[in-house]
Amino acid sequence: EPEVTQTPSHQVTQMGQEVILRCVPISNHLYFYWYRQILGQKVEFLVSFYNNEISEKSEIFDDQFSVERPDGSNFTLKIRSTKLEDSAMYFCASTSGANVLTFGAGSRLTVL
Amino acid sequence: RKEVEQDPGPFNVPEGATVAFNCTYSNSASQSFFWYRQDCRKEPKLLMSVYSSGNEDGRFTAQLNRASQYISLLIRDSKLSDSATYLCVVNPWTNAGKSTFGDGTTLTVKP
Numbered sequence: 257e258p259e260v261t262q263t264p265s266h267q268v269t270q271m272g273q274e275v276i277l278r279c280v281p282i283s284n285h286l287y288f289y290w291y292r293q294i295l296g297q298k299v300e301f302l303v304s305f306y307n308n309e310i311s312e313k314s315e316i317f318d319d320q321f322s323v324e325r326p327d328g329s330n331f332t333l334k335i336r337s338t339k340l341e342d343s344a345m346y347f348c349a350s351t352s353g354a355n356v357l358t359f360g361a362g363s364r365l366t367v368l
Numbered sequence: 369r370k371e372v373e374q375d376p377g378p379f380n381v382p383e384g385a386t387v388a389f390n391c392t393y394s395n396s397a398s399q400s401f402f403w404y405r406q407d408c409r410k411e412p413k414l415l416m417s418v419y420s421s422g423n424e425d426g427r428f429t430a431q432l433n434r435a436s437q438y439i440s441l442l443i444r445d446s447k448l449s450d451s452a453t454y455l456c457v458v459n460p461w462t463n464a465g466k467s468t469f470g471d472g473t474t475l476t477v478k479p
Contacts, residue, residue: 291469297471298455298469298470298471298472299406299412299455299469300469301466301467301468301469304465304466311465312465312466314466345409347411347412355400355402355459355461355465355467356402356414356417357412357414357467358414359411359412359413360411361410361411362410362411
């Protein structure tokens with residue numbers, strides 16, 4: 257069964273450092289997403305990406321965040337200067353367009 | 369008012385019980401509806417899509433009432449392996465778009 261792959265599975269970083277989380281979506285999917293889940297809280301939408309550009313973003317996705325699809329397979333989320341409150345599980349997801357999201361296993365980010 | 373609101377739970381039921389979860393959504397223009405399942409510290413996984421006509425998949429039945437903006441999930445003959453958090457998910461579009469998740473309702477099935 258095709259799957260969404262995320263790396264790293266866990267990253268620990270110091271406040272103020274840049275972090276890049278990587279995702280390889282399912283190969284024939286066209287829409288890509290980042291969601292996050294702070295421990296004990298709900299899954300929150302960050303950004304959607306289609307046709308090499310951001311199609312929608314939430315209030316959480318401020319200037320510290322950026323996304324890129326550099327090579328046609330990877331889909332990355334960059335946090336420029338991490339804050340303590342960025343500590344969360346970050347899930348990448350993709351869909352072919354039918355709204356059924358397939359999620360990766362997540363990247364757990366711990367900001368110290 | 370939350371965009372997607374679920375029963376707070378938790379639900380603790382014995383094996384074999386029938387359990388129902390409820391969900392309401394605030395955006396009347398919402399077009400697509402889902403139940404996802406999330407195991408502890410894992411990613412959400414699609415359980416089933418929800419249609420106006422209602423749909424069933426084995427022991428699971430989902431219903432949608434657009435007039436009341438209400439979605440339900442019924443689990444019959446619950447198994448230990450059904451223990452998880454169940455997430456109600458709503459999307460304003462019929463095609464891909466931002467999905468809004470409820471807080472989740474945690475189910476524990478006990479022997």
